[in-house]
Amino acid sequence: MYKIGRLSWLAVALGMAVVLVPARGADDKPDKKKSQTALQRGMQSAKIGHREEALGDFSEAIQADSSNEPAWRERARLYMDWGKRDKALFDIEKALQLEPSDGMAFAVRGAYFAAEKNNTGAIQDFSSAIDLKVQHTDVYTGRGKCYLATGQYDLAVEDFTQGIRMRLDNPEPYKGRGMARLAQKKYREAVEDFDLALARRRDDAEVYAQEALALTALSDYTRALQALDTAIRLQPEDPHARRIRGAVREHVRDDQGALEDFTEAIRLDPEDSQSYLARGSVYARLQKYPESLADREKAVQLAPTSAEAYVARGSSYHLTGRHEEGLRDRTKAIQLDPNYALAWEARGNAYYMLGRYDDALSDLQHAAQLEPNNQETRDLLVRAKAEVDKLVKKAMAQETAPDTEKITLPGAVGVPSVPVPVTPPAAAPPAGNSSALQAEGRQLMQDGKYPEAIAKLTAAIDLNPNFSLAYNARGFAHYRMHDYAEAIADFDQAIKLNGAYANAYLNRAAARRAKGDKAGADADAAKAKELSGH
DSSP: OOOOOOOGGGOOOSOOOOOOOOOOOTTOOOOHHHHHHHHHHHHHHHHTTOHHHHHHHHHHHHHHOTTOHHHHHHHHHHHHHHTOHHHHHHHHHHHHHHOTTOHHHHHHHHHHHHHTTOHHHHHHHHHHHHHTTOOOHHHHHHHHHHHHHTTOHHHHHHHHHHHHHHOTTOHHHHHHHHHHHHHTTOHHHHHHHHHHHHHHOTTOHHHHHHHHHHHHHTTOHHHHHHHHHHHHHHOTTOHHHHHHHHHHHHHTTOHHHHHHHHHHHHHHOTTOHHHHHHHHHHHHHTTOHHHHHHHHHHHHHHOTTOHHHHHHHHHHHHHTTOHHHHHHHHHHHHHHOTTOHHHHHHHHHHHHHTTOHHHHHHHHHHHHHHOTTOHHHHHHHHHHHHHHHHHHHHHHHTTOSGGGOOOOOTTOOSSOOOOOOOOOOSSOOOOTTHHHHHHHHHHHHHTTOHHHHHHHHHHHHHHOTTOHHHHHHHHHHHHHTTOHHHHHHHHHHHHHHOTTOHHHHHHHHHHHHHTTOHHHHHHHHHHHHHHHTO
């Protein structure tokens, strides 16, 4: 990933020794002249690369006069580059305490926060530095990297562009802007920026790898592979470049090459779940299902909160016939990330393949809401809706004779859809126009207007509280709206009014199964079968 780089104007080499300077006694008076001389000497030492001497000079300046704010600031710069961030923070906080309006000090602390991955703090300090008239390419580039890390791509592009204006020969802002444009899916502009970065520095492996991603999105696979070959030559131990090249090889159907790259990426970084997922995908396409499942199980183990890993493993479970486990994984993915459209689509697809069209329709509608431009989801949604419509029309057609009292819910299994002789309820037959209201409600259900149907059926029940057919029909409407609790309540009442109402048992079985009550659903299905004699 793109790491927050050190500010070039803070640059001091690694490996210097800490210079310890004895503390000045309490009775000693500040020697401002000596302090200033040491500070200037330290600045010159740092400028010509004599960093150990510079550290000693800054420490001497502080020892001579502890109120010398620039000395604290400059020593903090050295500590930052040396990796002694705790020491750097102490010094820079001291500098800001002495001079709260020092923009350069805010810039140094911004670099500290960036190195600590505190992007919010870094953005605030870089902004303070800019407000205090610090106009330097590395300040804008540093803030741009933090905007990039937090997904604020437009602001990142603005800062990187400003950094480029200030120093045209610096590759870093070109690289950063290329990555922001890549995230914005502005692939051609990203390639242009990466080329400009490489024109200024030819040995940046990460730029080649990132450019390969943009080229792949533009379907320029030849150049993408060339860029990745260069990245791997420059950094042969980089698993990230290996994984990207494996993905490009997979895309051009070089499955063996893809497997080799993913396997090497795993060797280089055995804790990277993405490499296992990538290799598992190739194995699945090659119909090596046990190997694919093993990789995806490893990915879940490494990333137990990854919705992507659960969706992938669920696919392997389905491919090996373990459908309940597959559905459970996809449900887990949705729980982990309710806004992950692929998880809803994957579970909807599984429901569709299993003939559970009503459940499939619900999941695919949710996926389409999350990703309205996904054509694959929309196509599957059309097919699922067509299957549900067929089931609804069939169910409504079977309810033409009132004395059968039968509705078959989409997805209900276990009992053939045949008329069931019923024992009339003890109550009087439907009175007034309740039968007409019930018929209107059923027509509305056939048209998919379930709220309106519920209103009509409720009116019928109000006129005749013993109208079991209306309860069964209203339960059906609640079920279609996924209001399973209300559906079960209506089926309960239908059964209470007519204990031999087989279809009501069957419908309640479907509603209970939808709520996760497998035992209750199985019991109702068995009772329906017993009553129907099938």
